[in-house]
Each structure stands twice: as C-alpha cells, then as structure tokens.
Amino acid sequence: MRHDLTTLNLVLAIEQTRSITRGAAQEHLALAAASKRLSDLESRLGVQLFERRARGVEPTEAGRALVRHIRSLHASLYALETEVMEFSRGIKGHLRIASNTSAIAECLPPYLVEFSQAHAQIRISLEDLTSTEVQAAVAEGRADVGIFTGPVQDNRVQTWVFARGRLAALVPLKHPLANREAVSFDDLLAYDLIGLHAGASAQELMREQAAARGQTLNARLQVRGFDGIAQLVESGLGVAVLPEEPADRFTRVFGVRALRLEESWAERDYYLGVLRQQRLPTVVQRFVDTLIPRDKQ
Incomplete structure (x- = not known):
C-alpha cells in the first residue's frame, strides 16, 4: 500500500494543530483537498484516524500509532539525506553507536580508535544510554550498533x-574500609x-543484590558520569561501585581508594549487538569485524 508524503505530512500537521483547517493551511493545501486526502487515507487503512469534536479533532489510537511511524x-529521511550529502565531502558512511556509560569508560575507546584509523572516511556518532535503552535503540533502528552489559532482553538483537x-x-582515603585490599557488597551496604x-546497569544490579539480601540500597546521591561520582566519594559523601579501570584511574586524580569487590557478579560481560538480519550493512559489518574475529561470528 502506497502513501504519499504530502498526505502523511498532512496527518502530522493535523495532529500537531488539532485542526484539519489549520493543518491544511500549514501544509499549503485547500481545506477541501486536505479533507479528501484524509478521508481517502482512512478508507485505504480501514480505520478512523481522528475524532471530530466541537473544538477541533483528536487522534484515535490508530491515529497516534500512524503519527509515531x-x-x-x-x-x-533526514538521516538518509544527511548521509548522502556527506558523500560530497568525502565521507563514505555513518555509523551510529549506542553504548552504556561503563563500556565508554572501560573498554570501548581502543576499538573506536582502531576502527577510525582503519576507516577514516566513516563518520561515527556515539550516544550514551542505559543498557536497556541501547538494546531498544538497536532493535528499533535508531542505532546501528549497541554496546552494553547483560542481560540481553530483546531477541531482535544479535549479540556477541x-x-x-x-x-x-x-572509597575516600580516610574511610574505615580504605585500609583493605578487597571488600564484599555486604561491607558496602x-x-x-x-x-x-x-x-544504569550497575545501579540496577546493586539494587537487585541488596533486595536479595533483604536490604534497601542506601542510594544517597545519583549522578550522571563517573567523574562526578569520584568527586562526591572524595568529599566523603559515600562510597561507590563502578568499573575497575576508571576506578583505578580516579585514584591518581582524586583522594580515593579503589578496592576489589569480592562478588561473583562483579565480573561482567560486555555485549556487541546489531539488528538481527540476513546480511549486515557494510559499515556495520566492518565494525563487527573490528571487535569480533570472523571465526567467532
């Protein structure tokens, strides 16, 4: 079933203005022509898209679903136009990566450097999301590649x-635990x-572990970014759990001490995820090849 952009843009304008008259004017259409386009579309789809009311129109459930699409x-279309235009500037592709904060801080940068050096004409955009959001972004086509920690929640995403x-x-340098080499989660609680x-995956994991012990997580402060966490720990406002590599780096910058967390769940896998399909786009396949040997794919 074919739908022309003029009619689809009209639907969007009507939803935004809550008026067929104003929607038609916004799209530079005569009211009669706009009404016919809307009526024809509803007939083809077999559903009512808007409910006519005294003060305008309201989208039905079907109408709201169509507007989302x-x-x-x-x-x-914007991404298509932008990417095609980039070819005139020598760019030969665009890779959209969604990653959780831990991967960006702990393991992803060397792979990005390797890929960028091997494919200088491919533009990379990187978005920081939670692991759940990363999987949704890949499954819904808003990201080409996802980097996240488990669990894998969406079977539309192929993972390695x-x-x-x-x-x-x-912990702060003067904290009661600071003289130890390792601690348990019970110590931190x-x-x-x-x-x-x-x-955030680490935050949710700690919440689950506390609940399993019949305790409540004393999450005094929650911030975005590990740097902010380290500064607050240095100030003595609490202790934190974060990836080992950035934790070690922070000991050279802030007045904090990194301790080994003696818990089985402290060791985590990082996943690379792509939309499950028969053949990956060339740019995506090249990135997968950078992270995963061919014999492991």
Missing part, C-alpha cells in the same frame, strides 16, 4: 560477547552509596 519516517570487565568499590542514574 510518520515521525520515525521523517527521522529516517567481546570484552569482560569488573566492578570495583571506591553499611554506608551511603553514590551511584549512576536509575536504569
């Missing part, structure tokens, strides 16, 4: 484990915890 189509990391505890925003 139209907005997604607009985003895809490409790296492993550990979580560590971060006695103190206020500073963590990432709700939805």
